Amino acid sequence: MSRRDAEDLEAAPDLIAEGARVLSGADIEGARFEAKIILAHILATKPSRVVINADPLAPDSISRFRELVSKRASRVPLQYVIGTHDFMGLMLACRPGVFVPRPETEVLVETVLGSLRPGRDRPTVADVGCGSGAIAVAIAHHLPGAAVHAVDISADAVRLTAENARRLGLAQSVRVYEGHLLDPLLAAGVADELDAIVANLPYIPSGEIDGLAPEISKHEPREALDGGPDGLMYFRKLVSQIEALPPRRRLVALEVGLGQARQVARLLQSGLECSAIEMRRDHGGIERIVLGFIDSQSH
Ligand SMILES: C[S@@+](CC[C@H](N)C(=O)[O-])C[C@H]1O[C@@H](n2cnc3c(N)ncnc32)[C@H](O)[C@@H]1O
Known part of the structure; x- marks a missing residue:
């Protein structure tokens, strides 16, 4: 020295x-x-x-x-600066171009795990709009034996999900696809077998994005945020894809934005004839998760 x-x-x-x-x-x-x-x-x-x-x-x-x-x-997000994020105790790689996982999404995963465990030990699960792969890897980690199919429209997100699954030793349980909503799973012939469809898709109304904190509006990818004029565009599209699947006992679990839960519940009810709809609040008391339980007689 x-x-x-x-x-x-x-x-x-x-x-x-x-x-x-x-x-x-x-x-x-x-x-x-x-x-x-x-x-x-x-x-x-x-x-x-x-x-x-x-x-x-x-x-x-x-x-x-x-x-x-x-x-x-x-105002670059802290997770992009340090390159990692702890999601349910799993250390995920994070980088610009891919959405940073949020704590409320842990509530989504915990709810799905709680709903899948009884009776479905080795479920087939879709994570639609997987981003960094937070939902997919957490489900694969906590439900050994689950087959998880993760889809994203963004090539960066697909790469990061595959990398996170590999680093966490979950590459055998998580398959990753690039494409629109369930399209790649329909093409691969796995959509019909899905026991659960889990999604944290973009849900911010287009006009509200520029008013958000700069970490979000200036640094996170717009395609991860923008849910169309009323924020519900992707929920409608996904519900209509699920509606076309053959009947099967199935769980649909969606993360939603502030004030959207009841509208999304109505979409699930009218599109999918759910036998039950439930909602869960996040740690801030916001109705954040909407669950639709579909029995084998309906969709
Ligand atoms: C709010 S982010 C959530 C990412 C991740 N699931 C999470 O919870 O951290 C939404 C994700 O949906 C993806 N996405 C947007 N449009 C999509 C589409 N049409 N089909 C599939 N994924 C899409 C975005 O690229 C983004 O990664």
């Missing part, structure tokens, strides 16, 4: 406080916590293990930290 490097190490500032100042100056809530996450990422440790100024930091780490903090300060 050169004398200059040694001086730099000794002069290592309180980086977390510095990062927090930069991030709060960019109006980022939880700035200190995010600065800690970024530092933990650089040091390849957990945020709880980052001890301020306990060890001198190498100059490379300091400049990398400053670079990532400034990227985050330009």
